[in-house]
Amino acid sequence: YYTLLEMNLLETNHTRIFAEIHKNGRIFRSAEDVADWIDGKGTTAEAFLEAFNSTNVQRRVQFADALARQFQAASVPALVVNGKYMINVSRQVSTIQMLDIAERLIANDPDDAGTATSGKPAGG
Known part of the structure; x- marks a missing residue:
């Protein structure tokens, strides 16, 4: 979610990835799994992984995790x-x-x- 948001690709891919998980039963076990799947859907696997590992995305993930724990x-x-x-x-x-x-x-x-x-x- 945060990676797609950072890449300005959330709007075009949110429904697509939701369907892949909830309708098709896809389980993404790693960032690499997501990167392979999203390759060619507005980005490359390499660009996705670079954004995934960026400071901004990791900071957002840590903040969301802390909020989930707090609440x-x-x-x-x-x-x-x-x-x-x-x-x-x-x-x-x-x-x-x-x-x-x-x-x-x-x-x-x-x-x-x-x-x-x-x-x-x-x-x-």
Whole structure:
């Protein structure tokens, strides 16, 4: 994800790679696997690996990993609102409801002179 974002190739390849994983059952076990697959789809394997190993991409990956650990996000999709509330899909909460809850939390954040109406404090 971050490599494609860095290369400005996310928009043209996001749906393609999602389908490859979720519809075709492809398992990418390494950056080299992804590089081989994406070769010829707007970039080369070599350029992909160079971007993958870049400081910018590695920093973004480390930051995302730290956030996932901080918020104990074990699955996706998950939304973190204002760095305090984490919303996950569940039997009770659909992806559409996640967005509604997030909008309410944003509009009613106590730190923004309102009162939170729903949601679970992140990490709690």
